[in-house]
Amino acid sequence: MRSMSIRVTGCTRAQGTCGSRNVFFGVAPQNGLCMTTAGTVVDGKLKGRNGAQDTRVRKRGVDGRVRSFEEIPHTGKNGWVNLLKFWREGCFKQLHKHMERTFNALGPIYREHVGTHGSVNIMLPSDIGELFRSEGLHPQRMTLQPWATHRETRQHSKGVFLKNGEEWRADRLLLNKEVMMTAAVKRFLPLLDEVARDFCQMLQARVEREGRGEKGNRSLTIDPSPDLFRFALEASCHVLYGERIGLFSSSPSLESQKFIWAVEQMLATTPPLLYLPHRLLLRIGATLWTQHATAWDHIFSHADARIQRGYQRLSSSQGQESKPGEAGGRYTGVLGQLMEKGQLSLDLIKANITELMAGGVDTTAVPLQFALFELGRNPEVQEKVRQQVRTSWAQAGGDPQKALQGAPLLKGAIKEILRLYPVGITVQRMPVKDIVLQNYHVPAGTMVHVCLYPLGRSAEVFEDPQRFDPGRWGSGREAGQRGEGSGFRSLSFGFGARQCVGRRIAENEMQLLLMHILLSFHISVSSTEDIKTTYTLILQPETPPRITFSKL
Numbered sequence: 001m002r003s004m005s006i007r008v009t010g011c012t013r014a015q016g017t018c019g020s021r022n023v024f025f026g027v028a029p030q031n032g033l034c035m036t037t038a039g040t041v042v043d044g045k046l047k048g049r050n051g052a053q054d055t056r057v058r059k060r061g062v063d064g065r066v067r068s069f070e071e072i073p074h075t076g077k078n079g080w081v082n083l084l085k086f087w088r089e090g091c092f093k094q095l096h097k098h099m100e101r102t103f104n105a106l107g108p109i110y111r112e113h114v115g116t117h118g119s120v121n122i123m124l125p126s127d128i129g130e131l132f133r134s135e136g137l138h139p140q141r142m143t144l145q146p147w148a149t150h151r152e153t154r155q156h157s158k159g160v161f162l163k164n165g166e167e168w169r170a171d172r173l174l175l176n177k178e179v180m181m182t183a184a185v186k187r188f189l190p191l192l193d194e195v196a197r198d199f200c201q202m203l204q205a206r207v208e209r210e211g212r213g214e215k216g217n218r219s220l221t222i223d224p225s226p227d228l229f230r231f232a233l234e235a236s237c238h239v240l241y242g243e244r245i246g247l248f249s250s251s252p253s254l255e256s257q258k259f260i261w262a263v264e265q266m267l268a269t270t271p272p273l274l275y276l277p278h279r280l281l282l283r284i285g286a287t288l289w290t291q292h293a294t295a296w297d298h299i300f301s302h303a304d305a306r307i308q309r310g311y312q313r314l315s316s317s318q319g320q321e322s323k324p325g326e327a328g329g330r331y332t333g334v335l336g337q338l339m340e341k342g343q344l345s346l347d348l349i350k351a352n353i354t355e356l357m358a359g360g361v362d363t364t365a366v367p368l369q370f371a372l373f374e375l376g377r378n379p380e381v382q383e384k385v386r387q388q389v390r391t392s393w394a395q396a397g398g399d400p401q402k403a404l405q406g407a408p409l410l411k412g413a414i415k416e417i418l419r420l421y422p423v424g425i426t427v428q429r430m431p432v433k434d435i436v437l438q439n440y441h442v443p444a445g446t447m448v449h450v451c452l453y454p455l456g457r458s459a460e461v462f463e464d465p466q467r468f469d470p471g472r473w474g475s476g477r478e479a480g481q482r483g484e485g486s487g488f489r490s491l492s493f494g495f496g497a498r499q500c501v502g503r504r505i506a507e508n509e510m511q512l513l514l515m516h517i518l519l520s521f522h523i524s525v526s527s528t529e530d531i532k533t534t535y536t537l538i539l540q541p542e543t544p545p546r547i548t549f550s551k552l
């Protein structure tokens with residue numbers, strides 16, 4: 001086992017889990033006192049066993065030893081009591097804020113036991129690096145058991161999201177070729193660009209039709225979220241099935257609206273099911289379980305219909321000479337590529353494509369809402385990004401890949417959005433060997449959560465963390481970043497071999513849409529107040545922001 005050097009911890013604001021919103025200890029808010037095995041938190045400040053004032057430095061124990069797992073500060077030992085408090089305090093919906101408060105109170109590492117689930121939570125890049133180095137050849141996350149149970153009860157195969165071990169790796173290597181490799185990105189980028197341009201045309205027509213002001217110079221204020229969900233679904237279907245589904249028409253299909261609703265329902269019902277004995281809920285036919293399973297059934301039947309169509313299209317074009325995935329010279333999407341190569345069984349193609357569909361809509365539509373809001377409330381930043389995009393677009397001669405390459409601020413803007421509003425608020429790993437984090441022993445097989453929301457907003461890690469500054473990610477610019485260790489700061493897509501398989505689709509899709517919007521519209525918001533956020537397996541705005549689009 002490797003020992004670690006002394007580390008300065010990241011707590012600058014010790015406001016504490018133990019204040020009025022304490023969900024764990026049930027201690028009267030006035031005295032704000034919580035016990036941990038490693039120390040005592042008094043008024044949100046960590047004191048050693050002997051009551052010494054918190055130095056914010058995790059030192060070796062007095063005898064110089066690595067501290068034991070049990071000594072890691074924790075939020076209460078009884079998982080069921082904690083669960084009850086979680087429920088009563090509405091903590092499921094504010095998990096990201098709860099994590100931030102708990103780090104502020106307990107320091108950069110803590111244990112948590114809620115219901116049936118136990119974890120060690122960390123947030124500093126140096127600890128994340130250590131975790132990454134111990135993830136092994138088959139990195140393992142927390143399994144979303146309710147999703148797995150749905151597959152088992154319906155006798156569906158599992159895709160990469162739910163698999164582990166060699167089975168996971170075999171599927172994943174084949175999927176990488178179709179969605180992550182540079183050659184694949186080149187194939188699907190024009191499809192995403194087409195959808196992004198069509199979206200902007202649709203928006204331009206709407207601004208002209210419904211906007212205020214003089215003809216040709218109109219503005220429209222709307223909640224763009226329904227349109228962004230449609231955009232993300234249209235883009236996903238185009239890339240995955242090679243099919244446009246007409247969601248920008250005046251009468252988008254009811255079936256697609258139902259799909260969007262089903263993904264929302266599936267996401268919202270997941271967090272409570274993670275902490276409850278969901279198999280029992282299944283057996284007694286509890287509403288929560290039924291809602292969850294019905295939502296998944298809908299997602300599956302939507303994908304099924306499209307896969308059948310894709311299969312027929314491909315079968316009818318067989319015999320014509322063409323490259324794989326390009327029936328009759330036309331790119332037939334990720335589905336077409338996988339079918340033509342024939343290395344994955346039809347069953348596994350279906351399982352994986354369905355997961356890509358389920359994972360690919362809300363995850364991009366929601367950050368786009370935050371991005372429009374941040375660009376709107378930071379007009380100077382918006383203008384800088386627009387200038388770069390304009391120049392790059394003019395030089396790219398219509399080639400979307402070149403245009404994106406010449407606009408690093410656009411990439412920086414997406415990174416900033418995901419730093420401030422990480423879609424998934426944690427990345428989890430089970431280390432395959434014992435490790436030492438913050439000088440505590442963490443045994444192999446422990447579920448460790450990397451908490452992205454507190455990481456992204458930590459003054460220990462980022463200079464002026466509340467500022468939306470796409471330039472902080474520029475090459476050679478270390479100024480916007482702090483603390484020891486390099487890397488492990490931009491982790492919203494996870495890390496290593498198990499990072500998000502849809503990453504390249506998501507990044508390009510979001511960048512292209514923002515690029516075309518910035519080329520066509522000035523964006524503004526009426527209120528610059530922070531957006532309140534809520535957690536429903538993904539982090540979203542409590543109320544979608546209203547955005548004003550003014551024609552340039």
Ligand code: HEM
Pocket residue numbers: 141160161162172355356357359360361363364367418422423424426427428491492493494495496498499500501502503505506
């Ligand atoms: C901004 C958008 C997105 C974010 C922030 C995001 C984030 C993540 C994260 C954090 C993980 C876990 C990675 C890890 O454990 O290291 C993940 C996994 C995954 N994501 Fe995404 N995702 C996004 C978009 C997408 C899209 C568009 C798709 C599908 C087209 C997708 C499909 C998946 C799948 C299938 C996995 C499981 C991969 C595996 O276990 O091998 N995601 N995503």
